[in-house]
Amino acid sequence: MKIPIYHRMTKQKVKFKCISCGKCCQTFRDQEAKSNGLPLREWELAKFKELAKKHNVKINIQPIDIALEKRSGLYFCVDFKQIIEPCPFLDKNKRCLIYSERPLTCRMYPLAQNPIVFPNIDLSHFGDCPGLDAKEFIIKNLKFKEGKENKTNKQFAAKEFLEAFGEDAFVSSLIVSWHQAFVKKAMENIVQDKSFKLRKVSKYDYPKITPLTFFDFLIRKGYMEEDSKEKMIEGTLGYERNKEMTYSIINGEPGDKKVVI
Numbered sequence: 210m211k212i213p214i215y216h217r218m219t220k221q222k223v224k225f226k227c228i229s230c231g232k233c234c235q236t237f238r239d240q241e242a243k244s245n246g247l248p249l250r251e252w253e254l255a256k257f258k259e260l261a262k263k264h265n266v267k268i269n270i271q272p273i274d275i276a277l278e279k280r281s282g283l284y285f286c287v288d289f290k291q292i293i294e295p296c297p298f299l300d301k302n303k304r305c306l307i308y309s310e311r312p313l314t315c316r317m318y319p320l321a322q323n324p325i326v327f328p329n330i331d332l333s334h335f336g337d338c339p340g341l342d343a344k345e346f347i348i349k350n351l352k353f354k355e356g357k358e359n360k361t362n363k364q365f366a367a368k369e370f371l372e373a374f375g376e377d378a379f380v381s382s383l384i385v386s387w388h389q390a391f392v393k394k395a396m397e398n399i400v401q402d403k404s405f406k407l408r409k410v411s412k413y414d415y416p417k418i419t420p421l422t423f424f425d426f427l428i429r430k431g432y433m434e435e436d437s438k439e440k441m442i443e444g445t446l447g448y449e450r451n452k453e454m455t456y457s458i459i460n461g462e463p464g465d466k467k468v469v470i
């Protein structure tokens with residue numbers, strides 16, 4: 210059930226307010242594109258496993274989708290998920306045992322996509338959370354009209370998102386969105402490149418396979434240098450760089466986009 214936090218008759222803006230219901234840590238079905246697990250980026254895996262060991266917590270990490278590149282015989286996957294529900298890091302008082310070190314998915318929630326990377330805003334930008342009425346946010350804060358063509362720009366949308374969700378969620382969603390955009394572009398290139406032959410792997414075969422991470426697969430195929438991977442994780446996908454970018458876009462030039470909700 211959604212708890213309305215904005216009344217149409219008031220001029221008050223919609224802000225996300227976590228009501229500590231624990232839902233997003235109890236079940237992962239609504240987190241990021243209905244993934245049935247807590248999504249983890251490849252560079253978060255080592256830390257997540259280390260935290261599980263430190264807190265003596267049992268986790269189960271699985272690949273989200275495995276593909277086979279037939280020419281090289283390499284298996285790879287883009288992201289991983291922790292599938293035990295409720296999250297093993299959730300304590301009896303519904304508090305996160307690793308709050309200050311929690312993964313990006315948890316930091317950004319209920320933001321699913323960032324308006325800087327995905328400026329055509331619709332409800333897919335938000336997770337299903339009782340602390341936010343996403344439709345009211347779009348209508349009230351972004352001044353969108355239902356069923357009409359709406360115009361917004363990155364600068365304005367970024368300001369509204371940042372104000373409503375806070376810096377940590379905004380910057381975390383920016384990192385995840387850059388990663389999604391990078392993977393999408395790389396996959397498009399791979400599909401068009403005749404030196405690749407991809408095949409989806411049946412879920413029944415997953416237990417027999419240890420896939421490469423996507424970055425490692427690109428390195429093995431000569432699409433990425435080993436040091437570019439480190440630069441990407443620490444630079445392009447790094448927190449400080451994305452925080453700086455957030456404020457430079459907010460203070461910079463807007464770019465118009467036409468959108469319809």
Ligand code: SF4
Binds near residue numbers: 234319
């Ligand atoms: S983020 Fe949303 S779903 Fe998660 S605990 Fe807060 S209100 Fe509940």
Ligand code: SF4
Binds near residue numbers: 247315
């Ligand atoms: S790591 Fe923490 S915030 Fe994330 S799902 Fe688990 S308990 Fe919730």
